Amino acid sequence: MDQEKRRIILKEIDHWRRSRLLPEQYCDFLENLYKEDPAEGSSSRSGFSLNTLIQQGSLKFWSLSFGIISFFFFIVFYFNVFPWGLQIAVTLFLSAGCYALAAYHRRNKPLFSMSITGLGSLLLLGFGSWIIAIQGWPPGIATTLLIAFCGFAWLVLGYALRFGIISYCGFACGMLLYAFLLGQTNPSASWGMLQIFWLPLAAIFFWLSWLGYHRIKALAPVFFAVSVSLWFMPEADAFLLRDVEMPAMPALLLLKIGMAFLLLFGLRKKWVVWITS
Incomplete structure (x- = not known):
């Protein structure tokens, strides 16, 4: 069997494993049948390897990484001088970018997908709180709206990406809002x-x-x-x-x-x- 067909079959077996369409031992058995060396570990299970990317990354990868990091620090340094509309747009853009990247790698790199989802959630909450502080908006109303928006976004994303911890964070926002309501009434x-x-x-x-x-x-x-x-x-x-x-x-x-x-x-x-x- 040629290498391309072998790679496709191994990728499909890994998809069955992650989706729990077959028991783990069946997937191991099928995987060993199509491996050239049964003793080698499953490369599809290794997921995201930062060490490999750093050592074997091309000039394009390094340039893109440098550009993204520089762009992020540029935003952080000059965030205060942006008008509030641009601040909100930047926050939503960065968070949406993280969530889109997480959705793209959901099946083949679940750990990386979970990490980037958490990063997007932290950016949404952190930058949202920063905007409230910079603009001097009433903390009670503005914080309530921010928590409500984050909770709704996390509920939808948690269900769409099948990340239970993100869905739980959405419900936690709902519990916090309910506690605030009880405190007022x-x-x-x-x-x-x-x-x-x-x-x-x-x-x-x-x-x-x-x-x-x-x-x-x-x-x-x-x-x-x-x-x-x-x-x-x-x-x-x-x-x-x-x-x-x-x-x-x-x-x-x-x-x-x-x-x-x-x-x-x-x-x-x-x-x-x-x-x-």
Whole structure:
């Protein structure tokens, strides 16, 4: 078999492995059949190698890298003098570029794709916060809008790229906005009232985890993680956002941890299937 056909077959086997269309041991068996040297490691699994790019990179690669880095530092140094419209456009352009690059390498370089997605998210949030500080916009309204926009973008991107951690960050933005809303409408809420505000949402997302397992499997682990986070949000809301001083807080937190342990242990045969399928 010629080298080109062998390369195409090995690439297809690697696609089956990443997509979980075949079990891992079957992919290993097929891969070994079409390798010239069965002892060699799978080059398709090596993914992104910075060391190889640096050592074997061409003049075009080095020039492009230098140009991108120089352009980024130029933006950082002169960002303050840009008008606010250009600042927003630059922020969206840089973030969209990172997300487009992540989508392009999603299948063949998943680790690099995840890293560049995280970089794009940091740029979106960081530059957005910088714009608010530079322009002197009202921090309350502007920060709320920024968090809402980031949350929506991360939810869409997390689902599109099948990165659960990005989707979770989107839901985390939603939890933060909900906490801000509760702080505005119920600034003096007691610890018991906070349980009423948060725990039903934890139950809803736990149910959504079950529903996601039957409908949208990629979101089932995300819903489960959000449910667990919401379980402890009353304490986080009281301690971090409201500065409520409760001497019994450590005991109450240990009690909730114990209750979560008992619930998760009793339902382990169900939720483990939801998050691992």
